């Protein structure tokens with residue numbers, strides 16, 4: 001009987017968004033209102049010829065590189081950041097290698113690394129999900145070939161400083177050090193400036209979050225030109241579809257849309273955190289478009305769903321017992337969220353205060 005290879009047999013499943021997500025979707029860190037109208041206008045102009053041809057990644061790759069201030073040889077467009085993580089694992093990991101990740105974190109790091117047969121070593125965050133720099137440094141060995149870090153981290157929203165990340169990258173020159181900046185726009189902290197100085201450093205950015213293009217699947221892997229050339233060897237020449245490639249330049253051009261969205265999310269994040277604080281709900285100050293909070297009751301998620309708000313149960317993540325992750329959107333969505341939150345806390349008998357208007 002055919003059976004998958006051993007590394008794959010033991011992989012945990014990733015839980016994707018399920019059908020029946022009726023309501024305000026604050027459960028997968030998506031943009032809650034969608035992309036710029038300029039992207040929708042472009043979509044309406046897609047021609048049959050564009051769909052008939054194999055997609056040409058190169059011109060858009062060039063435009064994205066220019067936008068990010070890197071050379072085209074330092075950028076590879078990917079089918080979402082997920083594919084970038086997958087490609088890095090394929091390029092650098094094999095059985096017997098070690099991959100270091102900090103937990104809790106984004107699940108796909110572990111899944112793609114483990115699928116190569118490499119040993120995944122989980123380094124727990126410190127108290128309050130602080131980045132475990134010293135612990136991580138102490139786990140680097142000659143067999144360490146990948147270190148994957150989400151910054152800001154998902155699901156905690158916490159960040160590691162540039163100094164901490166530089167120490168790690170410089171201490172593991174034989175490892176690909178990935179800094180996944182999927183939530184960059186909500187915090188502004190980046191390692192992009194260090195790509196040329198540190199040849200084993202990689203940065204990813206996604207267009208799934210603030211740009212509202214999760215359904216088109218497009219992201220970018222950035223790194224030293226020589227390393228990116230190696231990654232291209234394992235990448236499909238047509239990994240990014242023609243519709244995503246047609247739309248991305250329009251999405252990038254409308255930066256006022258992005259700035260406005262980020263502003264409203266950051267204001268909402270403050271309002272949510274203030275509300276949690278005044279109600280005595282433990283939470284971790286976030287630098288991303290979501291907040292992790294400990295409600296301690298699985299009923300909370302159900303009650304919010306009954307009020308039309310979907311939030312994500314993170315209680316099975318390392319150190320996240322009783323925790324829920326709530327995505328922020330623009331002002332109107334924050335208003336709906338806070339109204340439902342206040343009612344739910346009252347119903348469950350855990351409300352202590354009133355939310356800021």
Ligand SMILES: Cc1ncc(COP(=O)(O)O)c(C=O)c1O
Nearest residue numbers: 080081082106150154182206208
């Ligand atoms: C840290 C992190 N990286 C990557 C992704 C996925 O990005 P993409 O949609 O570009 O594959 C997510 C999505 O939740 C994420 O949280």
